[in-house]
Amino acid sequence: ARPRSIGSRRQFLQTSVVWVLLLVGCESCLKRSEVASVGEHPYPTCDGEALPEGELLAEGVLLSGPLSRERVIERYEIRHRGCVNVITIRQEWSRQVTDVEAIFDEDWNPIRVWKRMGIPGVPNPERFEDTRSYEFRNEPATMTELNAEGRTHRFFRGGQPTALIGPGRMLLTAWIRATDLRVGETTRGNILDVREIYERVDEVAIRRDPDRFEESLGRSVRVYTVFGRESVFADESGLVIGDLSGLRREEDLEGAAAPPIQVLDPPDPVNTP
Numbered sequence: 001a002r003p004r005s006i007g008s009r010r011q012f013l014q015t016s017v018v019w020v021l022l023l024v025g026c027e028s029c030l031k032r033s034e035v036a037s038v039g040e041h042p043y044p045t046c047d048g049e050a051l052p053e054g055e056l057l058a059e060g061v062l063l064s065g066p067l068s069r070e071r072v073i074e075r076y077e078i079r080h081r082g083c084v085n086v087i088t089i090r091q092e093w094s095r096q097v098t099d100v101e102a103i104f105d106e107d108w109n110p111i112r113v114w115k116r117m118g119i120p121g122v123p124n125p126e127r128f129e130d131t132r133s134y135e136f137r138n139e140p141a142t143m144t145e146l147n148a149e150g151r152t153h154r155f156f157r158g159g160q161p162t163a164l165i166g167p168g169r170m171l172l173t174a175w176i177r178a179t180d181l182r183v184g185e186t187t188r189g190n191i192l193d194v195r196e197i198y199e200r201v202d203e204v205a206i207r208r209d210p211d212r213f214e215e216s217l218g219r220s221v222r223v224y225t226v227f228g229r230e231s232v233f234a235d236e237s238g239l240v241i242g243d244l245s246g247l248r249r250e251e252d253l254e255g256a257a258a259p260p261i262q263v264l265d266p267p268d269p270v271n272t273p
Contacts, residue, residue, distance in 0.1 A: 031157045031200040038142035038153040041135060043270050044103050044111055046082035054081030058239055061257045062169060065246015070094060073257050074168040078239075084111065087174060091167045092261050095119065098167045101269040108178035110136045110164045114269035115194060120261050129264055131273040134194060136161065141192060143199065146273030158201030159190035165204070166194045169232055169240050169247055176224055176238040181208035217242065217252055 045051065057078040064072035073092045078085065085108060089100040101114045113134040122128055130147040141161050143154045163175045179187050188205035209223040214233060221233035221241065233242040242248045250257050 030198055031202075032143065032154045032198070033157065034152055034154050036153065038135065038144060038155065039138045041112070041137050044084055046084070049082075051081040051084065051086075054079045054086070057085075061250035062240075062242075062247055063250060063253055063257055065243070065248065067245040068247075071258075074170060075257075075260070076168070076170040078170075078173070080106075085174070087171060088267075089166075089168050089170055090260070092120075092258075097261050097263045099267040100166055100168070100171070101267065102164060102166065102171060102174065104174050104178075108174045109162065110174070110192070112136060113164060113166065113192075113194060114267075114272075115166070116264075116267060116272075118263035120263055132194075133269075133273055134192060134199075136192075141201070144273050151273065156192065156199070156201045159203075161192035161201050162189045163191045163204075164194070165191055165226070169243055172224070172226065172232055173234070173238055173240050175206060175226075176234055176240070179206060180238075181206070181224075183208055183210055214242070216246075216248070 057080055059077040060075075062074040062076065064070065070093045075090045075092075077088045083106060085104045085106065087100075087102045087104070089098075091098045091100070097118045097120055099116045103111045103113070105111055113136075114132070115134070116129065116131045119128045127148050130145065132143055132145045135142045135144075138155070139160050140155045140157065142156070145152050145154070163178060164171060165175075181187065186205050186207040188203055190201050191204040192201050193199060193204075204226060205228065207225045207228075209225055209231065211220055211222055213219070214221045217233070221235065222238070223231055224234060225231040231244045232240050234240050242252070
């Protein structure tokens with residue numbers, strides 16, 4: 001028999017790996033593991049007092065650019081609430097709506113993250129709702145998930161995360177402000193990435209590239225790159241205002257954003273999951 005080519009052998013090995021993972025179960029190959037329970041912490045407070053409404057630092061809408069395969073709308077609000085900073089996001093596209101509340105300390109280090117995913121337009125949306133909270137006050141960091149199948153708890157392998165990457169671009173504002181990099185500097189660390197269904201902790205770098213004059217915005221912007229390939233634009237305060245694929249603030253584009261998609265009940269990050 002003729003020997004397989006290198007490409008054929010590689011394809012055979014990749015297929016074999018996929019079948020093995022299917023047989024043993026995917027949970028064992030992920031950087032998270034299910035446990036019976038996790039450490040529970042109260043919703044963050046300031047000296048035992050409930051968080052005030054606080055000071056609005058920024059709010060607005062980001063719209064995906066022409067290189068995006070889907071029209072994505074990201075509505076955001078950033079508040080300084082007593083002793084913490086809070087970023088809330090609603091990311092909308094045709095097949096999913098995601099609500100996020102991320103709480104950081106005053107130095108923009110993550111404390112707790114809440115995320116709810118829903119599917120617009122289905123007959124029984126509550127069957128498809130998935131709510132998760134991520135607790136950085138536990139070591140290792142943990143997740144509690146609630147969906148139609150019940151409640152589960154997991155912890156993350158890969159080291160204690162010091163920053164967060166999540167749905168949308170605005171959450172990168174926290175990491176940018178926490179690192180306060182100068183042009184040419186790079187820092188890396190264990191980052192919890194909660195953008196996908198299967199979250200993970202990985203070592204990720206963020207680099208500040210030379211500032212540039214962005215003609216589409218008519219201004220000079222700071223440029224930050226993560227994963228060595230995803231670059232975003234920020235203003236002098238570190239607030240994300242766009243990216244290389246054409247993401248822009250609503251006020252920087254012609255035409256209004258689509259009206260919000262209503263999915264399930266209003267977000268409740270305090271009492272769920």
